Amino acid sequence: MKSAVVVFPGINRERDMMLALESVTGSRPVSVWHTETELPKVDLVVVPGGFSYGDYLRCGAIAARSPIMQDIRAKALKGLKVLGVCNGFQIITEAGLLPGVLVRNKDLRFVCRQVKLKVENNQTFFTNKVARGTIVSCPVAHGEGNYICDPETLKRLEGDNRVVFRYAENTNPNGALNDIAGIMNESGTVIGMMPHPENMIEPLHGRTDCRPLFESLLAA
């Protein structure tokens, strides 16, 4: 499984993401700088978390317009798998690969804590090794993770089983609609999520709850 991790100025989770991908898949991801115009040949692109462009304008708004995102968007529309985590979720949503928008957390504070995450759809490239309904512990660290969309979009996301992850046990840290923590596009090839599964896979992290998510990539 060949993967690429995209790096923008201000991104700070790329190393954690690359370590997680390498540790589970056994294959070292290629690091792709934002000014590049063409992705290497890979099976999966991950847009990691952090503070691209200092979160100016809106989180992810500037990164979404960088050269590499044009190629990612074009290839995603042809079926390339894309995973966006936290700032990466914001970036791919700003790029139009996922519907809706991530706005300021409801209480206007940056949150950094563990949440409970329910796997709502286990028929995806990032959840197929986990039973549906499984609740995992996972860290979040964001200021703009409050997912909103129009009622029609929400109805479609819920009706088509495109809510992949939901905050469970009253741990919604940001006020996101319907406790939405992660969604996918219509064809299931693009997934975005606010929590950081890459930080919950080694005994040193305290727990390994999210390792099976990465293991899912091997079966996809």
Ligand SMILES: NC(=O)CC[C@H](N)C(=O)O
């Ligand atoms: N950890 C992250 O990726 C944070 C994303 C973004 N900078 C925010 O605060 O919402």
